[in-house]
Amino acid sequence: MDSKKAQFLYLSQKEVIECGGLDMAMVLDKVEEVLSLRDKGETSMPDKISLKWKDCDINTRINAMPGYVGGNCNTGGIKWIGSKPENPSKHGLPRASALTILNDPETALPICILDGTLISAMRTGAVTGVGARYLARKDSSSVALIGAGTQNHTQLKAILTALPDIKDVRVCDLSSDRVEEFIRYEKCENTKLSFKGTTEARDAVEGADIIVSATTTVKPIVKSEWVKDGAYISNVGNYEYEYDVVRKSSKVLADNWQAVIHREHQTAARMVLNGEIQKQDLYGELGEVINGKKPGRENNSEIIFFSPIGMGIEDVMVAREIYDRSISKGIGTWLTLWDEPYWI
Numbered sequence: 602m603d604s605k606k607a608q609f610l611y612l613s614q615k616e617v618i619e620c621g622g623l624d625m626a627m628v629l630d631k632v633e634e635v636l637s638l639r640d641k642g643e644t645s646m647p648d649k650i651s652l653k654w655k656d657c658d659i660n661t662r663i664n665a666m667p668g669y670v671g672g673n674c675n676t677g678g679i680k681w682i683g684s685k686p687e688n689p690s691k692h693g694l695p696r697a698s699a700l701t702i703l704n705d706p707e708t709a710l711p712i713c714i715l716d717g718t719l720i721s722a723m724r725t726g727a728v729t730g731v732g733a734r735y736l737a738r739k740d741s742s743s744v745a746l747i748g749a750g751t752q753n754h755t756q757l758k759a760i761l762t763a764l765p766d767i768k769d770v771r772v773c774d775l776s777s778d779r780v781e782e783f784i785r786y787e788k789c790e791n792t793k794l795s796f797k798g799t800t801e802a803r804d805a806v807e808g809a810d811i812i813v814s815a816t817t818t819v820k821p822i823v824k825s826e827w828v829k830d831g832a833y834i835s836n837v838g839n840y841e842y843e844y845d846v847v848r849k850s851s852k853v854l855a856d857n858w859q860a861v862i863h864r865e866h867q868t869a870a871r872m873v874l875n876g877e878i879q880k881q882d883l884y885g886e887l888g889e890v891i892n893g894k895k896p897g898r899e900n901n902s903e904i905i906f907f908s909p910i911g912m913g914i915e916d917v918m919v920a921r922e923i924y925d926r927s928i929s930k931g932i933g934t935w936l937t938l939w940d941e942p943y944w945i
């Protein structure tokens with residue numbers, strides 16, 4: 602019998618990257634798999650807990666996001682993710698920073714603690730990217746990104762992985778500096794794409810096949826008359842679309858409607874809570890489309906509105922893959938909780 606020693610593996614962000622943290626094709630597949638597993642009832646996830654304190658705005662918080670993923674993953678865990686919108690300008694730090702803990706369901710002991718910041722951004726992009734596989738026009742060639750922050754880097758990475766024929770990227774932010782910085786970085790990564798920067802959402806959105814908003818706004822930015830037929834829209838941030846954008850859409854989906862409505866901030870959630878749309882008018886969840894229970898895009902003219910809220914099970918799923926790779930590559934630092942437990 603092995604000792605009663607308890608150890609877990611610690612992985613820094615650099616080590617997460619060495620184990621495939623920036624491999625968007627892998628993350629897309631893992632996120633698609635976990636959305637499918639959830640639809641089949643093989644995951645478990647309580648509501649996200651949001652820790653707030655005095656004078657917090659809606660974007661200042663630390664969220665606890667636990668989840669268990671069954672299937673071959675068979676792992677429980679939690680992402681603990683803080684958010685401070687002024688971090689980039691005030692401290693040169695990302696808005697969001699996360700630690701993820703993975704637990705062995707056999708003993709419930711922690712097996713790995715790793716940077717969750719990068720995985721969180723990658724899996725958030727991947728949810729929109731999996732949506733693009735099923736809900737965007739296959740011939741989509743242009744993308745409007747509203748918000749030139751961390752999330753839209755991975756949103757773009759995921760869309761380009763799902764739809765490699767994208768040619769034209771428009772980037773909008775209130776801050777022209779952030780737009781420039783964003784485009785400078787992405788031009789080096791994607792030399793064949795054409796980029797346009799703007800501080801006017803209309804310039805980015807009009808004529809775009811795909812619209813992704815990942816901002817910290819508390820007021821709607823996108824107007825319905827700018828949205829073209831056939832568009833696929835992903836509302837990653839908060840209240841970013843006027844209600845008519847949702848009313849104009851043929852299909853309105855989420856990754857998890859209960860969580861979207863529980864969090865209250867995204868456009869479709871507000872509409873449900875204000876009685877502007879009824880729950881029965883919501884088309885369904887992406888997992889149902891992945892599992893073939895409902896069709897995704899059915900023609901080139903329908904506008905499809907997607908409201909991804911993000912789930913702890915997505916972080917656990919991707920983190921488990923990174924952990925497995927780290928074990929086979931011998932990467933990471935083992936830390937000891939105890940050599941012998943004090944009490945049993």
Ligand SMILES: NC(=O)c1ccc[n+]([C@@H]2O[C@H](COP(=O)([O-])OP(=O)(O)OC[C@H]3O[C@@H](n4cnc5c(N)ncnc54)[C@H](O)[C@@H]3O)[C@@H](O)[C@H]2O)c1
Binds near residue numbers: 752775
């Ligand atoms: N749905 C999910 O799964 C998920 C996951 C992670 C983050 N998010 C959300 O995504 C959003 C962006 O996160 P981030 O980490 O990229 O933040 P970030 O702070 O790095 O970037 C946000 C950008 O939005 C810009 N912005 C704010 N208001 C705007 C407006 N009216 N018009 C244009 N640009 C505006 C800001 O200037 C900033 O550059 C946040 O609201 C966050 O909560 C969602």
